[in-house]
Amino acid sequence: MIDIENVSKWYGDFQVLKDCTSQVTQKEVVVVCGPSGSGKSTLIKCVNGLEPVQQGRIVVDGADITAKGTDLTALRARIGMVFQHFELYPHMTVRENLCLAQEKVLKRSRDEAVSRAELFLDRVGLSEHIDKHPGQLSGGQQQRVAIARSLVMDPIVMLFDEPTSALDPEMINEVLDVMVELAKEGMTMMVVTHEMGFAKKVADRVIFMDEGAIVEDRSTEDFFGNPESDRAKDFLSKILNH
Amino acid sequence: MNYNWNWSVLVTEPYLDWLISGFYWTISVALVAWIFAFSIGCLVGIGRTLPNKFIAGACTCYVELFRNVPLLVQMFLWYFAMPEALPEEWGRWVKRDMPNPEFVTAVIALSLYTASRVAEQVRAGIEAVPKGLAAAAKAHGHGVAQTYRYILLPISLRMVVPPMTSEFLTVFKNSSLALTIGLLELTAQSQQIAEYTFRGFEAFTAATVIYVLIALVATVAM
Ligand SMILES: Nc1ncnc2c1ncn2[C@@H]1O[C@H](COP(=O)(O)OP(=O)(O)OP(=O)(O)O)[C@@H](O)[C@H]1O
Ligand SMILES: [Mg+2]
Numbered sequence: 001m002i003d004i005e006n007v008s009k010w011y012g013d014f015q016v017l018k019d020c021t022s023q024v025t026q027k028e029v030v031v032v033c034g035p036s037g038s039g040k041s042t043l044i045k046c047v048n049g050l051e052p053v054q055q056g057r058i059v060v061d062g063a064d065i066t067a068k069g070t071d072l073t074a075l076r077a078r079i080g081m082v083f084q085h086f087e088l089y090p091h092m093t094v095r096e097n098l099c100l101a102q103e104k105v106l107k108r109s110r111d112e113a114v115s116r117a118e119l120f121l122d123r124v125g126l127s128e129h130i131d132k133h134p135g136q137l138s139g140g141q142q143q144r145v146a147i148a149r150s151l152v153m154d155p156i157v158m159l160f161d162e163p164t165s166a167l168d169p170e171m172i173n174e175v176l177d178v179m180v181e182l183a184k185e186g187m188t189m190m191v192v193t194h195e196m197g198f199a200k201k202v203a204d205r206v207i208f209m210d211e212g213a214i215v216e217d218r219s220t221e222d223f224f225g226n227p228e229s230d231r232a233k234d235f236l237s238k239i240l241n242h
Numbered sequence: 243m244n245y246n247w248n249w250s251v252l253v254t255e256p257y258l259d260w261l262i263s264g265f266y267w268t269i270s271v272a273l274v275a276w277i278f279a280f281s282i283g284c285l286v287g288i289g290r291t292l293p294n295k296f297i298a299g300a301c302t303c304y305v306e307l308f309r310n311v312p313l314l315v316q317m318f319l320w321y322f323a324m325p326e327a328l329p330e331e332w333g334r335w336v337k338r339d340m341p342n343p344e345f346v347t348a349v350i351a352l353s354l355y356t357a358s359r360v361a362e363q364v365r366a367g368i369e370a371v372p373k374g375l376a377a378a379a380k381a382h383g384h385g386v387a388q389t390y391r392y393i394l395l396p397i398s399l400r401m402v403v404p405p406m407t408s409e410f411l412t413v414f415k416n417s418s419l420a421l422t423i424g425l426l427e428l429t430a431q432s433q434q435i436a437e438y439t440f441r442g443f444e445a446f447t448a449a450t451v452i453y454v455l456i457a458l459v460a461t462v463a464m
Contacts, residue, residue: 048381077383091396100392105383133448153382 001026001157001188002047007056007066008041012200016042017053018213019069024157027186031199031220034209040168040192043209044159045188048079061156077105080150080158083167086142088134088149094121095130098149106153113152124178144178150236157188164195194239208232251441252448264431265452271348271417271427274409278353283360288395290365293386301361308358316421317351321423348420348427356413363405367398407464411457428452 002024009017016039021034024030032040045051046237047058049065049072063075088097098117102108106114121127124144134142143163150158156239160179164172176198183202185187193199199206206223208216210231216223227233251257289301308316321343325336340346371394381390421430432449436442 050377050381073383073385076381079381081378083374083378083383085372085374087374089370089375089378089397091400101382101384104388104392149382226279 001057001061002190003057004043005045005057005059007053007058008052009046009055010055016103018211019048020056020209020212020214022207022214022217024188024190026188028204029183029187029189029191029202029208030205030207031203032190032192032209033089033196033199033235033239034196034215036182038209039212040209041161044081044161044190044192047159048076048081050081073105075103077153077234078156080147080153082143082146082150082158082160082163082164086134086139086146088142088146088164090134093131093133094126094137094145097134097145098152101149102152116152117148120151121145123151123181124148129234132137138171139167140174143171143175145166147175147178147182151182157190158182160189160191160193162192162194164193177240196224196236196239199230210235247444248441249444251435251439252444257435257439257445259449260426260431260435261428261452264426264428264449267345267416267420267425267427268417268429269456271345271352271420271425272414275349275352275356275417276314276413278349279356279360279409279413280406282357284364286357287361287364288368288390289376291394305358305361308354309362311421313351313355313416316355317348317419317423320351321347328434344420344423344425347423348417348425352413352416352420356409356416359409359412360406363402363409364398366438367395367402370401371397403464407461410460410464414453414456414460 002044003235004020004022007017007020010017020039020043022030032043034040042051045200046053047060047065049070051059052067056066060075060079060171064070064105065072065075088094089100092100095114095117096127096155098121099110099113102113103110118127118130121130126141126144129137129141129145134145147163163179164175172195176195176202179189179191179198180202191198191203203220206218206220207214208223208229208231210229215229216227216232218228223232224236286301286304288367289297290305292298325333327333327342328336336343375393375397376389379393384392417427418429421433426434428449432445435445439445
């Protein structure tokens with residue numbers, strides 16, 4: 001589903017990604033973790049072409065994201081993305097947030113867009129908030145709306161970039177519950193997160209990054225059971241002990 | 243002060259007509275110039291924020307040029323130098339046959355100058371929209387045009403309304419510079435009344451009051 005082959009990326013002289021290679025197969029849930037600044041966000045942004053790469057290839061569902069001439073707009077419409085700070089459109093109601101890309105990108109009719117918006121809003125448990133603006137919702141509710149906004153597009157894969165790290169602790173679980181539900185339904189997911197409980201529960205694999213390189217890429221049991229690198233051990237001991 | 247105020251000159255013919263005519267030209271120049279300034283300014287301001295380097299660069303050049311040359315100099319350049327710089331045929335038409343050359347020139351100079359200031363406000367408004375929103379729109383498959391149309395412009399135009407009001411008032415005040423190229427707008431007419439009647443205080447008080455009233459009406463309306 002997602003094929004990352006020898007990807008390197010630079011910001012000026014600074015190399016953010018160093019020869020990264022990995023795959024995500026259909027229905028797989030892959031968690032990406034690592035210290036701050038290790039390039040996790042950058043890697044995930046490259047997967048839907050929000051950031052260009054200078055070397056290597058990324059293929060999503062048979063389409064080469066990194067090739068010139070690929071219709072990125074059409075491809076992105078099928079790749080869901082959830083951001084750390086939700087990024088809901090503040091001047092629109094929840095309904096309009098959920099309908100905009102359906103109508104303008106997928107060219108769905110208004111009726112169809114609204115009925116799908118209602119369906120997915122119900123699934124994240126926020127039906128009664130459809131007429132509100134994002135500013136009237138809590139962080140956890142906003143993030144659930146943001147997830148629904150991606151789901152209405154019928155994505156073939158969902159990317160998450162630290163979806164819970166901007167939330168107050170008591171709101172983290174309501175968002176994680178939605179994500180666990182999605183994983184169980186067989187959604188292909190690539191999730192940058194520090195929520196190791198979530199990783200243990202639903203991830204098939206864990207990718208550990210450090211200084212732009214993929215240091216470990218192993219099954220979840222292996223990663224938590226006997227991490228190979230000192231970096232990963234160090235990271236795990238810090239993150240599991242608090 | 244022992245000045246003998248005589249307000250009646252203001253309502254005596256032909257001076258009342260002069261004031262009314264001055265008021266008319268001030269309003270006309272300012273409104274027409276504002277329509278052009280706002281349209282051009284929005285386009286140039288948006289242009290400066292586009293990913294296309296060539297368009298963004300051209301718009302930056304526009305702003306730097308028109309914002310940094312004094313308006314009075316621009317007024318003179320358009321009025322005295324531009325007809326000479328045109329191809330001969332056009333230059334002759336501008337000098338001889340163009341209807342209402344003072345008005346047209348004043349509108350051109352004011353619009354292009356004010357557009358550069360409007361453009362800066364529009365650019366600042368667009369750049370103040372959190373970067374993540376444009377990224378989210380892009381990630382959902384919206385192209386550049388849709389991202390501007392549905393996300394960036396609606397959000398930034400709200401922020402830009404207060405500074406636009408003050409740009410609008412600036413057009414009115416700056417329209418008085420048109421007297422230097424011979425347009426008989428409000429300030430020019432007041433000056434003329436002062437010369438004819440030796441009632442400078444009354445004439446310019448009237449102009450002052452009219453400018454302030456226009457400003458108040460504009461502020462309340464916006
Ligand atoms: N637009 C940019 N220009 C220059 N450097 C950048 C840019 N974006 C990110 N970087 C740098 O690239 C490195 C990787 O950033 P990235 O955001 O991918 O890290 P991360 O692993 O997601 O970290 P965090 O856990 O803090 O979100 C960082 O050192 C960062 O400073
Ligand atoms: Mg990050």
